[in-house]
Amino acid sequence: MKLINYSLKVGKKKLLENVNISFDKKYINHILGSNGAGKSSFAKTCVGMLEFEGKIEENQEAILIGSSSNIPAEFTLDDVIKLLKKKFEAQKIMGLYDLLKLNKVSKNLQIKKMSDGQKQKIKLLAFFISRP
Incomplete structure (x- = not known):
């Protein structure tokens, strides 16, 4: 997946501006940052759930795995x-x-x-x- 001149703004807060980066195929990539840094917002743009500026190429296989689960909490x-x-x-x-x-x-x-x-x-x- 490639980000080309990618910018992300949520409300009035700029989270990312003019980012150009490539993620290699067949690897699990981790995005690290403090609470409120925009990790979830970025992930949502990758799967088409949130607006952004610039381009995301080759992201047809991007997958978003959220925090919630449908596995019963009592299960081990x-x-x-x-x-x-x-x-x-x-x-x-x-x-x-x-x-x-x-x-x-x-x-x-x-x-x-x-x-x-x-x-x-x-x-x-x-x-x-x-x-x-």
Whole structure:
């Protein structure tokens, strides 16, 4: 994906101005910044949910993964793995499980007690396993 003379303004606040950058294909890119810096607003422009100036090229495969989840908060990581194994190959699940370093999360920890990052990893696991 390429940003060409990309500018983002939310209300009267300029978040980005005249940015030119390329993101390589087949990589997961992270955007870091403090609260209110515009990370979510930027992501929304990538999937067509928010207006911006400039151009975004080659973003047909951009994916926005939000903070909320439809997985019941009482579920544990082990519950999620068991559900995924009903539909997908265990070997593929566990390969992604290891890649995402979910082996560092207790299998008995309830989702409601996990950090946002841990929750995101579980969503990534479910997303990637369902889309080869």
